[in-house]
Amino acid sequence: MKHLLGLNPLSAADITALLDRAETYVGVGVGDVPKRDDLKGKLIVTLFFEPSTRTKISFQLAARRLGGDVQDFSPGGSSTSKGETFIDTVRNIEAMGIDAVIVRHTSSGAPEMLTRHLQKHVSVINAGDGSHEHPTQGLLDILTIRQRKGTIAGLTVALVGDILHSRVARSNIHGLTKLGAKVIVCGPPTLVPPEVRQFGVEVADDLDDILPRCDVVNLLRVQFERQRSAFFPSVGEYAHLFGMNGGRMKRAKSDVLILAPGPINRGVEITPDVADGPNSAILAQVENGLAVRMAVLATTAGGGRG
Numbered sequence: 001m002k003h004l005l006g007l008n009p010l011s012a013a014d015i016t017a018l019l020d021r022a023e024t025y026v027g028v029g030v031g032d033v034p035k036r037d038d039l040k041g042k043l044i045v046t047l048f049f050e051p052s053t054r055t056k057i058s059f060q061l062a063a064r065r066l067g068g069d070v071q072d073f074s075p076g077g078s079s080t081s082k083g084e085t086f087i088d089t090v091r092n093i094e095a096m097g098i099d100a101v102i103v104r105h106t107s108s109g110a111p112e113m114l115t116r117h118l119q120k121h122v123s124v125i126n127a128g129d130g131s132h133e134h135p136t137q138g139l140l141d142i143l144t145i146r147q148r149k150g151t152i153a154g155l156t157v158a159l160v161g162d163i164l165h166s167r168v169a170r171s172n173i174h175g176l177t178k179l180g181a182k183v184i185v186c187g188p189p190t191l192v193p194p195e196v197r198q199f200g201v202e203v204a205d206d207l208d209d210i211l212p213r214c215d216v217v218n219l220l221r222v223q224f225e226r227q228r229s230a231f232f233p234s235v236g237e238y239a240h241l242f243g244m245n246g247g248r249m250k251r252a253k254s255d256v257l258i259l260a261p262g263p264i265n266r267g268v269e270i271t272p273d274v275a276d277g278p279n280s281a282i283l284a285q286v287e288n289g290l291a292v293r294m295a296v297l298a299t300t301a302g303g304g305r306g
């Protein structure tokens with residue numbers, strides 16, 4: 001595998017291989033567990049045109065824990081402010097001798113476009129493009145579910161909230177359905193595009209109705225920064241109808257797994273008692289993000305399956 005652009009192009013076997021490899025990296029480089037040298041001699045560039053906390057830091061740590069060198073590029077203070085294009089920017093960085101570029105961009109398809117302009121040996125890894133895909137987030141969500149539930153096939157997983165703007169939702173849908181889960185997308189009709197049905201999911205607009213059937217509930221962030229007009233429903237209505245709270249937890253299975261990709265709007269998609277409660281795996285997701293990103297880097301820039 002040279003690039004990782006999304007989970008949609010991958011087979012169930014590809015996804016399972018990445019998850020299995022990620023399991024072998026859990027804890028590597030932490031405490032007494034030594035680092036590895038899968039990326040020895042490789043230079044990895046992080047190129048984020050949108051803000052990030054979890055994805056950027058965990059990719060950088062992942063590369064270092066595999067023995068690679070990391071260089072960050074930030075658009076602020078760069079020559080993009082003088083009008084240099086996205087492609088020219090990356091080709092100039094490439095000319096300095098790099099092995100992989102990890103890219104987050106506002107535009108869907110930007111990472112795929114890079115694969116057609118960079119030299120063949122350079123791996124391109126999608127760290128989130130527009131509303132298209134966020135494949136490593138999908139993988140870390142699925143790994144967390146697999147660890148906690150033992151399997152993916154046969155589970156019912158709800159993706160709740162702002163499906164319209166969510167690249168996380170699309171990567172979860174592709175990955176989970178390929179591995180045999182039933183996926184329900186649930187949110188206000190203003191935030192659930194009709195075309196999502198083509199991906200083989202159930203569409204619902206009543207969270208209370210579907211909750212008793214769900215093994216996993218993944219609470220997507222309302223992306224206020226991407227709303228083109230005034231947010232509808234209002235924040236208060238959204239929290240009332242779709243927010244996960246203590247009262248709603250009583251309708252769910254006692255062992256329901258609560259996920260959220262982060263960052264979270266506390267009190268909107270999820271209340272603090274649920275986010276920090278016993279059913280929540282939110283910080284386990286972040287921890288698994290490191291292992292997943294190590295597996296992705298080793299499989300792409302590291303040169304093949306381990």
Ligand code: CP
Nearest residue numbers: 052053054055261262
């Ligand atoms: N979940 C996620 O992508 O978080 P960041 O935007 O902080 O990277």
